[in-house]
Amino acid sequence: MPAPIRLRELIRTIRTARTQAEEREMIQKECAAIRSSFREEDNTYRCRNVAKLLYMHMLGYPAHFGQLECLKLIASQKFTDKRIGYLGAMLLLDERQDVHLLMTNCIKNDLNHSTQYVQGLALCTLGCMGSSEMCRDLAGEVEKLLKTSNSYLRKKAALCAVHVIRKVPELMEMFLPATKNLLSEKNHGVLHTSVVLLTEMCERSPDMLAHFRKLVPQLVRILKNLIMSGYSPEHDVSGISDPFLQVRILRLLRILGKSDDDSSEAMNDILAQVATNTETSKNVGNAILYETVLTIMDIKSESGLRVLAINILGRFLLNNDKNIRYVALTSLLKTVQTDHNAVQRHRSTIVDCLKDLDVSIKRRAMELSFALVNGNNIRGMMKELLYFLDSCDPEFKADCASGVFLAAEKYAPSKRWHIDTIMRVLTTAGSYVRDDSVPNLIQLITNSVEMHAYTVQRLYKALLDDISQQPLVQVASWCIGEYGDLLVSGQCEEEEPIQVTEDEVLDVLEGLLVSNLSAAVTRGYSLTAIMKLSTRFSGVNRIKKVVSIYGSSIDVELQQRAVEYNALFKKYDHMRPALLERMPIMEKSASNGPTEIVQTNGETEPSVVDSKHPPPVSQPANQANDLLDLLGGNDVVPVIQTTVPTKPASAGGELLDLLGDLSLSGVPTPAPSVATSQPSFLLDGLSSQPLFNDIAAAAIPPMTAYNKNGLKIDFTFERANPNPNVAVITIHASNSTEADMTDFVFQAAVPKTFQLQLLSPSSNVVPALNQGTVTQVIRVLNPQKQQLRMRIKLTYTLKGSPVQDLAEVNNFPPQSWQ
């Protein structure tokens, strides 16, 4: 057998491959050669073969067959073997495989080897990938090495101890004695790793933290020496002595000083010194300053020091280096809550960062800007933010728009300004506005009573320009529907009233109905708006015509609305004025932050329902947070019992259950249709389940097929895609007796015109006392759409005796076979 090719040779060869296929071929050939070499237990070339395997592994090819070989290499006496063996172990083995435990003994031996480099290899491997079991077994050895005077080993042992503690926190105690004089080391490697070890211990245990507080003076001294000492060639980085160690010490000081006045006091001076003396021309100096700032902000530092820290961040903002600016913005975001005034001083610089080219910086600047908005600077800030909204990338627009709405709501200097701001957002970023903004805005507009005429006029004009941005269109249609009378009467005070006729308004709204740009939801808004205008405009005939046309619309949603509006005209015309009356002011509780999605707040739902259904005359403004309360709380008003039409396709089963029993107070469009048009609002608040996904499937109600002697079998249905002739039935067998039913077998037979397929059951034991169910899927092919009938046979063993039963199932719901 010729000697296996060398590693470099292999690499060279593989790199000549032109295609992936060629490369794969070469690799497979070589793998085969390596495998046979492994089988021959060739000691000389094992190292070479494993190295080649590692190369191929890096290219993405499987190399698990080399795992045991790595172990053999580790056990070898040759240093070369061990080096490659440990490397292979770190790359190929991981703690999920039991194989790795075989390493433990080798590592133990190597930890006690006479050569420090072998010990080093073992420590390194243990510290990188040691599993909990390995750590438990070898912690003692590590602890021993932590006390050695050999600094090469001591530093590695310290990091190994860190890893052990991370894996097995209970072992932390055993390393405590060894930490006694770690900080008196002169060797920077040991110092650094010791600080890491101390940090890890302090972070994990408050007791350790308290214990190590006494080290603060020593740490301060070490840090001072680093700063004051002259040039040290060994540790110098751009004129700064051992920045890595400085940063680590600063971090440990942060943890130690966090809630402790005395420690914080003790480190005040050194922090001030570092903050003022560190050279800022290179990244490394700024890294130290950054860590210093973080420490100052976290401990109980005096206010002068805090101002110093924020000023450093302010200077960072002006730095040419993008990374520094980014880091500054991130830190300022963290401190803006606690040191708001200090950060405010840098507001203009922050706002300038909105114009930065870098995406990450822009995002941070935007978040920070929103955090800085207050009553005093709202006008100026909003101008900048709106300008940003105009020109920013689409990924920002949604968040920015939400932020603007929120800020405007909190700090609007006047209602007119508020509405103008909203208009600006809707017209410039209208398609990016979040869906939940629409009801929020509607509620806002409703509540600004004196601005109704102005608002509807501006929205109308915006519609004339552009009907592509759905949220804008939706808000506008709603407003026109509500305040159309103000629009045509030309009552606007705030600006020059425009001359609009009723026909022009209806033209616009009808235009929305037919336009390709309108979403289904928008069309719904538009039709309702047209309907509402029937009580506000003088000419009703045109509206009647539109409504009757849409009574045969293909869109089920529109059709339903139109049919019901038609019914309003025909049979309930006396109710129409009351139903379509002006909305009252809606109450709303505080809203959420710009980046949070408005969900699970019952508050938003009532306003949605309100805006969709003109409520009866004297509806009290409910503070209700609960959908149920809102709908049920209208008992005061004379109601018309409209039966909720059972339209299974339009609402999830759960929703129907909720609302089916309530007397819906004279609402022409029953609640379930609301669900289809505004799914995200109602359903979000009700449950976190994606109810809407169930809607298509929950068309067929479940049924109980068999219920005897404690065994109950329910059938649930779905339509199988793509074949609509196949009904997929899932049986759920539950057992209410005291003992388990074992060897449970379910069999079914169907008439000849059907075909049946029974898939395997989830188990054949039905647990007692309804603790669980056995499920099984049946697929029934019903090409002739005949009524589904089934005969079922059940066999099981209960308390040792076998039970058998036959039954007919005839109560299948019509939807399952039609």
Place this chain on the structure above:
Amino acid sequence: MMRFLLLFSRQGKLRLQKWFTPMSEREKKKIIRDMTTMVLARQPRSCNFLHWKDLKVIYKRYASLYFCLAIENQENELIALEVIHRYVELLDKYFGNVCELDIIFNFEKAYFILDEFLIGGEIQETSKQMVNRSIEASDMLQEVRCAGTHSHTQHETWLASVV
């Protein structure tokens, strides 16, 4: 702590992977894919920091190689840049004007150097000279312990003769 370090070329070919937490092969492959896609898509003058899941990813390009280091959220990004730079300096000292080819053909040595610089996601030695001395001494040890190879002064040649 650092979670992982990846080196890959401009075409997305992996040159080195160091993982400091246990992960399945599939997870590793996914992360490598994600990282290469994200980093290679970045504009040339962007800042060197990315957010990915709950980690901060610091990347820097040196010639044709991207160095990609993922750190936990509470770590200092700016010093992470220095960590990457220090590793490049160590490689440079060892190989003499290191280039991508050096790392391709001597990947195991790149790992050995890394293992003298970092352990378990933390820095073990802050002095460049100390790391270099340890590597040289280990290399010497390989030479001495290897039966049948005569001593060379060049690392390249005699290590090549074994592997």
